[in-house]
Amino acid sequence: MGVPAKYWEKVDNNKVRCLLCPHQCLINDSKSGLCLIRKNIDGILQQTSYGQMCSASFDPIEKKPLYHFHPGKDILSIGSNGCNMKCRHCQNWEISTKETNRQEALTDKLLKLSNNNNSIGIAYTYNEPIVWFEFIYDCAKVFKEAGQANVLVSNGQINSEPLAELIPYIDAANIDLKGFTEEFYKNEGGYLKTTMNTIETMTKAGVHLELTNLVILTLNDDPKTFEEMCRYISHLSKEIPLHLSRYFPQHKSEIKLTPNDTLIEFRNIANKYLNYVYLGNVSIKDGSNTNCPNCDTILIQRSGYKTDCLTRNNICPNCSAQLSILF
C-alpha cells in the first residue's frame, strides 16, 4: 500500500522533487528516489512502503544502542526497506538496498503487541526510518497518545521542516555520527551538516539522545578529527552518551576489522570530553558498563545484552552525584 508522500513539489514534465532529505531527488515519472522507496507515480510522489515492514522483534533497548533510556527493558523494534545513504559497509544492506518481502504493519496491532509484551514502546530501526516518514509519523502519534515511547535509530539525514514535525513524538534517538568531515559523508552518500543539524535540533528539543560512531580504519580513524568531534559533542552536552562501535567487513567494504587498540585509543580521547563513552560490537572488559562520572562507581553492569542495574535512582549511591539516566 502506498500513500501520497509529504514534503515534495511538482516540477515540469510530470517530474517531482522530494524535499524530505538533503538529496532533494528530482524524480522522473515511474522512477524512485535514491532511497528506493519514494516513487513518482503519475506526477505524484508516493511513499510505497507505508504500513509494510520487513522486520519486527522485541530487542533489549541496549541493542539500539541506548544505554541511558530505560536500561534493561525491551522494546518492540520494526524496520522496512530503503535508505538515503549508501554506506559500503552497511550491516543491513539486505533490506536497505533492495525491496524484500514485507508484512502488514498496523499501528493498533503494533501498540497491542507492545502492551502485551512488556515493551516500553517502539523503535524505528534496522533500515533508515526517515525514508518511511509518513508511517513512522502516524505510528509515533498512536504510541505517544497511549503513553508508550517512540525511539528513532537514524543516520539523521532529514531536512529541518519534516524533522520539526516529527520531533514532538520522539522520546529518544540514537543518531549515527559517522565521521566528522563532509568528505567522509560524501563518500557514504550523505551530508555531515544535516546530521549535525538533526543532533542539535534534538538536543534543543529535549529528546533523549545518544550517538554512535562506527570506527573504520583509514576512513574515519584520524585521532585529531575524532577529537574535534568529541569536542563538538561536549559543547552540546557532556552527558550525551557516545557509543564507539567496532567495524566488521560487510557488504561492499573490504577494509579490515578495526583493532581493539584503536577503539581503546579513541575511548581515551572521548573520555577527556564526555561523561559516558561505551565500546560496542566488541568484548572489552568494562567497555559497556556505566560508571559514575564523578567517583567511577559502577552503576550498570553489562555483559552482551545482559544488563544489571545496580541502582535505579538517578543519583550515584556512593557520592550522590546527579546522573543522566532515565530508568
Ligand code: SF4
Ligand atoms: S527521502 Fe529518498 S527520494 Fe526523498 S530526497 Fe531523500 S533519498 Fe531522495
Ligand code: SF4
Ligand atoms: S545509513 Fe545505515 S542503513 Fe543506510 S546504508 Fe548506511 S549503514 Fe546502511
